[in-house]
Amino acid sequence: MxxxxxxxxxxxxxxxxxxxxxxxxxxxxxxxxxxxxxxxxxxxxxxxxxxxxxxxxxxxxxxxxxxxxxxxxxAGRIQEQGVLYTLQVKTKEDLNREVVKSDSASTRIPELDFEIPAFTQKGSLSTIEGLLDRAVVGLEQEQPARKATDPAVAEKIEEFIQRLKKLKDDFQEEFTLIIDDPSGNSFIENPFAPQKDKSLSVTHYKRTPQHNAALGIEVEEEQDDEEPGNDLDTMRNEVLVFNTNCPECNAPANTNMKLVQIPHFKEVIIMATNCDSCGHRTNEVKSGGTTEDQGTRITLHLTDPSDMSRDLLRSETCSVLIPELEFEMGMAALGGKFTTLEGLLRDIKELVVSKNPFMCGDSFTADRAEKLQLFGQKIDKIMAGEMDVQIILDDPTGNSYLQNVYAPDPDPEMKIERYTRTFEQNEDLGLNDMKTEGYAET
Missing domain, CATH: 2.20.25.420 (ZPR1, zinc finger domain)
Structure with a gap:
């Protein structure tokens, strides 16, 4: 060690x-x-x-x-999925957005046909203007040598440098900034948080074997042979324990796993990790079944404080919307979780207000802090039953659940809709590349 x-x-x-x-x-x-x-x-x-x-x-x-x-x-850990940020830079103020760019991230500006490949720069915490400055400095560094050996190439690069400077200083045209990081450790700031940023698109994706090789990750091959005794009946009656490392301090820890049947829904796998070294606790829920043929949108109208005690299963692909607050939390923000409606609202408040990194340091502004504090107060009013809102759980995989307290009768305050996934949703879930029928045909 x-x-x-x-x-x-x-x-x-x-x-x-x-x-x-x-x-x-x-x-x-x-x-x-x-x-x-x-x-x-x-x-x-x-x-x-x-x-x-x-x-x-x-x-x-x-x-x-x-x-x-x-x-x-x-020294950070590689995330479970890669991340792709696409930002439409429309105003000069967008150049002040903070950007975390790891060394494994590639940066592209399609309008200029410009790309910074992965592993060519060290990781940085900067702004979009800082990224453009760094690119200009890198291109200007070898210009004296190019002018002496190849003046034609040096002239073309000089023209390109002037275009980058024009984007940064004059900003007379909009452009698109794309950051693709297989490690999942890059980030572009949303200045409108907790509201959704209409100019910013965030997509999480599964890494390819080529990505894993570039990151130095060794993926173990799955074993096809089934061992005797690992049947579903055993898993339902036992809590399985396996060794892992704490995600906070990396000390050895144990993860407990249990297969649970949720009434009027399906089976789920609950995993919990407790670290004896630092006291960190984490829990996660995975669906025990397959991806449904249709997505599910659950809308609950909160009418009584007792609604806070409703059981809730949120899969890692589920988005949470509160229209009255103009709030939307995308998939993979909090991971899969089995909790109550009150527990979900507390997690949202902690994520947006308490653990927001832009509430301190150079990025701190009084207006932003006031807006986030007001959002936290509204969440408190919702949990106290003092605010009439709707909670929407939108899960394209159909693996999320909200308790119906009137079951098996319909819940008058809850609406469940089934819908057909779009091509983009299937692409995000990796379903477009799955071929389960006729794969043996040539």
Whole structure:
């Protein structure tokens, strides 16, 4: 086990950035200078940047030849799915949106036929204007050499540099910014949160084997042979336990898994992880069945505080809408969860208000804080039964559920609609690439 992993197990190796923290001192290691081959020193600082997860900052200096080198490496974990952000930059204010770009993310501007491939730049926390500045600096760096060796190419690159500067400084034309990150660790700010951003599209996708190879992930092959004794009857009556690592401190932990039958619905798999080292707890719900032929839209009109105790199953593909608050939370925002309606509203408030990284630091503004605090107060009123709203659960896989307290009779305050998925929804779910009939035909 490495030194970093040992410290992680004990907890507290990655510290939050805090100007008043006297313990956040870097670790100094004697290192060989690759310029003069004398001994220099490397300073390592393991820290956490809000919404940029864990990073390792290293700085090398040599007292003999005065050579120095500074580098930042991501220490965050790779997410379960990749993410694709598509932003229509329509105003000059959009250039101020904050952007987290990991080193595995590629950046494209189709209107300019411009692309920054993955792993060609280090991860950064910047703005859209900062991304354009960084691209301009990178292109200008080799211009003197190009002008001396190939003036024609240098002239074309100079024209392209001027177009990038024009986008950044004058902003006379709209353009599209696309960030594709297979690791899922990149992000583009939504300045209208908690409302939906009409200019920003976020798509989560399953990584291909090529993506996994580029990220250095080794995927284990699935075993087709069934072992005796692993039947459904055994799973229904037992709590299965398997070893895993804590998602917060990476210490060894146990995950409990149980197959549960929800009345008037279907079977689901509930998984819960408790970490003895740092006390972190997490739970997740997976559907025990297949993807339904049609999507499901459940609309509940809240008329009484007792509605908060209704059982609720939200799959990881389910969106939550509250029209009266102009609020929409897309799929994969909170993952699958089996809770109550009150528990869902508390999770929404915590995600939007308490854990919002733009409530602190350089991105903090009084107007944004006031708007988010007002949203939190409205959520409190809904939970107290003081606000008349509708809760909409829209799940294209049909695997979400909201308790009908009048079952088996219809619920007068709840409406369940079945609908046919669109091509885009099937594409997001990976169903368009699935062929279950006639796959053996040539």
């Amino acid at each position: 490495s030194v970093i992993e040992e410290e992680r197990v004990r907890g507290g190796v990655f510290k939050d950035i805090n100007a008043e923290d006297e313990d956040g001192q870097p670790t100094v290691i004697e290192s060989l200078c690759m310029n003069c081959y004398e001994n220099g020193s490397t300073r390592l600082l393991l820290t956490k940047i809000p919404f940029f997860k864990e990073i390792i900052i290293s700085s090398f200096t040599c007292p003999h030849c005065n050579w120095s080198n500074t580098e930042t490496q991501s």
